[in-house]
Amino acid sequence: MPEISARTEELDKCVNCGLCQSVCPTYLTSGNEGKTARGKITVMKEMIDGNIEPSSSILDMFNDCLSCYACQTICPAGVKTERLWTAARQDISSQVKSPLLIKYAIRIVLGNRFLLNFLTRILGVMFGFDRSDHRAADISDKFLFPFRGAPYLRSVNGVFKAKGDRRGKVGVLIGCTCNTFTPWVLDAQIKLLVAVGWDVILSKSQVCCGAPAINNGEWSTAKKLAIKNISIFLDLGVDYITSPDATCVSVLANDYKELFLSDEMMLPKVQELSKLIVNPDELIRASLEDGQLSFGNTPFAVTIHDSCHETHLEPKSNWRDILYRIAELKIVEMKNSDHCCGFGGSFAFRFPKEADKITQQKLENSRKTGVRQILVGSPGCLIKIQSSVKLDSEQDIEVRHVTELLADIIN
Numbered sequence: 001m002p003e004i005s006a007r008t009e010e011l012d013k014c015v016n017c018g019l020c021q022s023v024c025p026t027y028l029t030s031g032n033e034g035k036t037a038r039g040k041i042t043v044m045k046e047m048i049d050g051n052i053e054p055s056s057s058i059l060d061m062f063n064d065c066l067s068c069y070a071c072q073t074i075c076p077a078g079v080k081t082e083r084l085w086t087a088a089r090q091d092i093s094s095q096v097k098s099p100l101l102i103k104y105a106i107r108i109v110l111g112n113r114f115l116l117n118f119l120t121r122i123l124g125v126m127f128g129f130d131r132s133d134h135r136a137a138d139i140s141d142k143f144l145f146p147f148r149g150a151p152y153l154r155s156v157n158g159v160f161k162a163k164g165d166r167r168g169k170v171g172v173l174i175g176c177t178c179n180t181f182t183p184w185v186l187d188a189q190i191k192l193l194v195a196v197g198w199d200v201i202l203s204k205s206q207v208c209c210g211a212p213a214i215n216n217g218e219w220s221t222a223k224k225l226a227i228k229n230i231s232i233f234l235d236l237g238v239d240y241i242t243s244p245d246a247t248c249v250s251v252l253a254n255d256y257k258e259l260f261l262s263d264e265m266m267l268p269k270v271q272e273l274s275k276l277i278v279n280p281d282e283l284i285r286a287s288l289e290d291g292q293l294s295f296g297n298t299p300f301a302v303t304i305h306d307s308c309h310e311t312h313l314e315p316k317s318n319w320r321d322i323l324y325r326i327a328e329l330k331i332v333e334m335k336n337s338d339h340c341c342g343f344g345g346s347f348a349f350r351f352p353k354e355a356d357k358i359t360q361q362k363l364e365n366s367r368k369t370g371v372r373q374i375l376v377g378s379p380g381c382l383i384k385i386q387s388s389v390k391l392d393s394e395q396d397i398e399v400r401h402v403t404e405l406l407a408d409i410i411n
């Protein structure tokens with residue numbers, strides 16, 4: 001178990017207090033102790049000590065986890081579970097059989113940019129939706145099809161020039177979700193960044209950040225993708241690197257360090273890259289403070305779902321700091337706004353019933369606010385919550401990425 005063994009300092013921090021139970025989405029829906037951080041850490045220790053052998057059932061236990069990392073935030077001992085769950089999946093996957101469809105989809109399709117783009121185009125033509133119909137992006141039928149015209153990078157101009165006083169250059173990792181399913185989210189972010197003085201650079205050679213491969217124990221594919229992105233973004237000569245997807249930001253800032261933990265050649269490059277990574281709200285907030293950006297009045301109310309990777313992992317986002325400065329915008333907080341929405345990447349497809357239960361709880365908390373618009377910070381959250389909204393014809397709730405709202409009301 002080489003990856004787990006390299007991170008035993010995190011395992012040793014756990015004091016078995018059980019506070020992770022109170023925030024673990026899968027535990028709260030099942031009551032299964034093995035799904036908590038405490039339960040998984042106990043299993044990892046037993047595997048290292050040789051008391052239990054890796055098995056498909058243990059792999060299922062780690063896969064049945066949203067990787068929301070709320071357990072990390074609440075842990076009084078400071079266990080960085082972000083360093084543990086993906087490492088465990090990697091070690092266990094190397095010794096037991098994992099689902100072949102997922103394994104080969106990651107290796108053959110995700111790991112090949114040209115094949116992935118080709119299949120995306122074909123599916124977009126055959127089954128795609130009009131990108132102007134934002135609510136068409138959903139997984140309510142357990143399938144998620146690209147928009148017609150996908151991928152976004154196929155037709156986009158690679159450079160967007162700043163307006164007004166120029167601050168510098170920012171590279172954007174689009175992320176597979178925006179590139180394939182929610183391009184309007186990227187449009188909104190580009191509009192905002194350009195408006196506050198940033199030249200926005202979109203390299204057409206960029207690839208998936210590697211999150212699906214990392215989370216499914218396919219680190220060899222993830223490393224190939226990471227090496228490609230590291231080379232591309234360091235060569236851009238930008239001041240910062242960001243993404244409209246909080247998951248991609250977290251992968252660039254944190255997961256790449258874990259992938260190359262023992263690689264003396266790559267680790268310095270990864271560390272150099274991580275210093276450039278910011279969430280988009282940080283770039284936007286700076287322009288508000290110096291008066292370069294302002295918003296019009298918005299006499300309506302919203303509630304906020306705090307997307308996991310911008311809430312529980314560094315760098316964290318603080319969209320509220322921006323939203324509270326908007327005249328007449330009323331923010332009504334929902335209960336447990338920082339609890340996961342149930343997406344978790346492949347989790348929503350592997351465990352759809354469990355994922356739907358978690359999403360329904362999120363919607364119930366939203367309904368109690370009496371507000372009809374939910375703002376999110378990740379396109380994956382947008383798709384999952386919107387999918388559940390569409391299944392209930394009586395719900396008149398709009399789900400939007402926070403950058404969509406900001407782009408609409410910018411002066």
